[in-house]
Amino acid sequence: MSLTRRDVLLAASAGFAGAALFSPGSARANDEALDLVKQLTGRTATRSDRLRLIMPAEFPTGYTVPMSLDIESPMTEADHVRQIRVFAPQNPIVEVVSFQLVPQRSLPRVSTRIRLAKPQHVVAVAEMNDGVLLMTTAWVRVATDGCA
């Protein structure tokens, strides 16, 4: 069987669509993350550099992907992070973990290990004491399904 021009075009467009779908840090990924947070919390989040979600861009296994979170906050009674939630939109169960913090007692820095089913943008949301939601995402490509 020889490849026709049509086959080549189809393959090329599929490849292109695939690349667009998985391109890290795209505007679309940002919109999707904001929509997801809106769906899950009923509130609108703002993307913020104060929130850092540190994960490897590529990881061989989806079973134990390292994840660290670090948020700029004075953690005073008047200005602190109340809760941090993490979502994996392409996992069979989207909600991954939530951390509750206490002003003047704990810091908004935490590390753990999570399962990822497939390459995706992991979403972290920090809920501040005034109810503001700050959001960031990290693109992670895993080679194996950690949820199977």
Added chain:
Amino acid sequence: MTTPTPRVIVPSAAAKGEIFQVKTIISHEMETGLRHDDQGNVIPRKIINKFVCRYNNSVVFSVDLHEAISANPFFEFSLLATESGRLDFVWEEDGGAVYALSHQLTVG
């Protein structure tokens, strides 16, 4: 399944106002409820669903764990040394079992 065994790494002393690191791990399979056995039956979910750290009986850090936390859940977090006393660490498992450790901290 092996009995879940918790471990913590915490300093025994800290200066007042110092930030200290806490590392915790509990050996646990974290069965997600998404897998099937050889006969095709769903293996029921059994995970650690809650972790709480108390400092002299006040909650200072807590975690709600869902299915996507890896087996042998590990957390590293930071606390502020305010006064000498006891740190309590509690892990709650689906079905109600509780695993706990405590640690004495001297704040000078």
